[in-house]
Amino acid sequence: MGKDSKLILDPLADNNPITIQVLGICSALAITAELEASIVMSISVLFVLGIGNVVISLMRNIIPSKIRIIVQLIVVATLVIIVDLVLKAFAYELSKTLSVFVGLIITNCIIMGRFEAFALGNGPWRSFLDGIGNALGYGVILIIVGFFRELLGSGTLLGFPVLGDPIEKTGLYAIGYENNGFMLLSPMALIVVGIIIWIQRSRNKALIED
């Protein structure tokens, strides 16, 4: 069990797909302006990667290696379409915010990377744990970035005005505070991710590459 729990815990910190392997950055920059979108994106990736890893792992002995990329793509695409349709049916507004980025989960490097690197060589249970672990590691960063960007950029969290009302000038806004518009732009997401990477590596020197 010790080895299995490592599959989940490692990607959360010391082998995080975003901050250490620097994969899946595009979506981390594009959709983290709001916390809600970050959470939904994380859950979608969790679903796709968890199920996808199991499916690939079950088929790993019958996929001819020459066409394995195509097979992987079909599996991801199927799962992503399911996610997309579910979002459109039950959370239409949100699916508009996420727009093409749900579809682009197909090209998320983390997913293909885990299929290639792990699911093709391991049993379904371990593949499932690995998928969940990596998706959680991805989600944690997305949620941290989304939290700071929404809090500092719009003054809200999940849409609730936690810092007061900027138009009525209540709460923090009464003393002259203003939202930081830069936080809503994608470059700032890159800088926030960079700061997370910085903090993580200065706490654990073993992670620093030459």
Added chain:
Amino acid sequence: MGLKQNLHNFREKNKDKKWLPAFSAIHTFLFLPNETTHNGTHIKAADDLKRTMNTVIMAMVPCLIFGMFNAGYQHHLAFGEIQQATGGFFSAEFWTLDNFSVGFWKVIPLVVVSYVVGLAIEILFAIKNSHEVEEGYLVTGMLVPLIVPIDTPLWMLAVAVAFGVVIGKEVFGGTGMNILNPALTIRAFLFFAYPTWMSGDKVWVHGAVEQDQLIAAGENVDAISGETILGSLAQNKGAGYEIMDMFYGLIPGSVGETSTLLILLGGLFLIFAKIGSWRIMLSSVIGALVMGLIFNGVVAQDWITESSKFYGLMSTDFWQHLLIGGFAFGTVFMATDPVTASQTAKGKWIYGFLVGFISIMIRVFNPAYPEGVMLAILLMNVFAPTIDHYVVQGNVKKRMKRVKAKVA
């Protein structure tokens, strides 16, 4: 035993304390350090980093003083308390104590916040990485208050300075290692984070924003509009100021960037002190003139109509672009930053030319933000190492050819 010796003894006694860099920063700022090296070959030169930085600050002081007078002048003028100074720059109506005191009490807090926050971060990083505090922030800290609007809230400035020093400089390894000009990083942060405080027609004159808030609250006062020349040109409204006023700087704008005359003097001073690169300044002016001429040509050919939103800025005489906005200030004090500019002589020509060229291009094509100098310099900062690389490679190739010719 004077103060100098006392300070030195104090330093010796606390040699292994963690906070020593903070102390020695102040120490070396006041006195020359009395350590000497004992072996190896030495070149004795007086132009150390401290001397360089102080020279640049000296070149900026006239702009700062003038900025204070101008801030008060624009304030009083906008509120109708004084008449326009008929004699312009040389009239006593402009250089009044009243004008100065209004500006002084608005500008000094900006300077203090910029220095305190910036130096605090520098010292923090110096202690953490246990190296000496670098003098680099002396210039940045002086540049920052000169390139922001007079009414910028102090806490915004503090946030921006913290961001600019950490992300613009310290993450790359401190003074001398930064890719982007820290002062411009700070201003760019302010611009993108709080655009309402950095552009528009309310922020350039002290008091206009408050007046606006009073009106919003239902009080019966006049709105104050202090639009910059670029702002009104971008809206096809014409410059609205005399050429001489633009040159002397009796116009609304960021604190220290309005007076082309004083910036020019500062630039000459930098060139004669051999601190600023005349290549960059000259080529940047050439670049701006070329771009301005192209736009004038477009207008002369009737390729755009008068109703086009670019018409106002495109039809501005090409040489007037040098007088308005932050172009002069950016060219003299920011583009020449020895750390972020190109290092090679040929590279400096290319770098400077593109700074000027792109400045005017952004200025004309970006009506939402009619000042392109900041973005142009930041962009070219990023490309400066690439330019240098190709200049050096070109030279290597040329010399290789020469070697081959000789061998053959």
